[in-house]
Amino acid sequence: MRHALFVRHAESEWNRLGLIQGQHPDAPGLSRTGAAQAAALADELADCGARLLVTSSLRRARETAAVIGTRLGLEPVVDTAWDERGFGRAEGAPFSSYPPGAFGVADAKVVDADRAPEGGESLRDVYRRAELAMARLAPGAIVVTHAVVLRCVLSARDGIGCEEMIFGPLTNASAHRVELEAGRTGR
Numbered sequence: 001m002r003h004a005l006f007v008r009h010a011e012s013e014w015n016r017l018g019l020i021q022g023q024h025p026d027a028p029g030l031s032r033t034g035a036a037q038a039a040a041l042a043d044e045l046a047d048c049g050a051r052l053l054v055t056s057s058l059r060r061a062r063e064t065a066a067v068i069g070t071r072l073g074l075e076p077v078v079d080t081a082w083d084e085r086g087f088g089r090a091e092g093a094p095f096s097s098y099p100p101g102a103f104g105v106a107d108a109k110v111v112d113a114d115r116a117p118e119g120g121e122s123l124r125d126v127y128r129r130a131e132l133a134m135a136r137l138a139p140g141a142i143v144v145t146h147a148v149v150l151r152c153v154l155s156a157r158d159g160i161g162c163e164e165m166i167f168g169p170l171t172n173a174s175a176h177r178v179e180l181e182a183g184r185t186g187r
Contacts, residue, residue, distance in 0.1 A: 003179045004141045005048060007041065007068070008150050010034035010173040012060040018094050021060070021146075022087030022120065029063045037173035038064045042071035045175065050074060051140040056082040058146070064173070065144040076144070081133035084146035085126045088119025108167045127152045127162040139180050153178060 011034035014021045021027045030038060045068060053074040055065035061083075065076035090098065100106035104115035104123050116122040130152035137143065145153070147170050155165045157178045 002139050003177050004137055004139060004143060005045070005050065006150055006153050006176045006178055007064065007142060007144045008147055008170055008172055008174050009056075009058075009061040009064040009144055010037035010041065010067075014092075015060075015172060018096060020087050020090050020093055020095055020098075021058075022084055022091040023058060024087075024091035027059060027091070029059045034060070034064075034172065035067075038067035039071075041173045041175065042068045045142065046071055048072075048142070049140065050142045052138055053077065053142050053144070054079050054082065054137070055144040056080070056084065056146060056149075058083055061144045061146065068142065068144065072142075074142075079133070081129055082143055082145040082149060085123070085148040086117075086120040088117045088121075090117045090120065105167050110163050110165050110167075113162045123148070123152075123165070124162050127156070127165075131156055134178075134180075137180065142175075150176065 011031050013028040013031050016031045050072060053065055053069050053076045055061045055076045055078055057078045057080045069076045101111050103117055104110060104112040110123060113124040114122045126148055130149050151165055
């Protein structure tokens with residue numbers, strides 16, 4: 001196995017409400033729908049042959065990883081490199097309260113990769129963080145992460161730079177296969 005599987009966490013309460021989660025320490029965990037999504041995804045991944053389960057430190061990802069880990073017999077390893085983009089002071093507010101482009105994305109396209117919300121990270125920062133984390137990832141891993149980080153991983157996989165990323169739909173509890181470079185040993 002020369003690949004890893006990247007999973008977007010299952011639906012959280014704040015996803016359901018349309019609130020910006022980022023790295024907010026008080027963001028709630030999975031919704032009822034999210035719990036069901038996590039269980040269905042765990043069943044789907046049951047025979048994937050994963051040898052390692054890595055998760056973001058954020059509650060919604062840890063809860064998703066716990067369900068997957070129980071089903072696959074793997075203990076989740078927490079790695080903050082897979083945490084969602086920090087949205088700083090915007091965390092907890094409705095996405096709808098910010099104009100298009102406020103976070104560097106408008107009409108599903110990157111308009112400013114270096115724009116960072118007050119107290120938060122730019123897309124370029126997250127893209128670099130994801131690239132570094134991918135470089136040390138072992139084949140055969142499942143990584144439970146977040147929408148912005150996952151978009152960075154998928155873009156890097158496809159040779160798309162940060163400025164050209166597309167922000168199309170990315171379903172909660174979706175799994176994505178990413179081939180890893182030959183010779184990578186990871187953790």
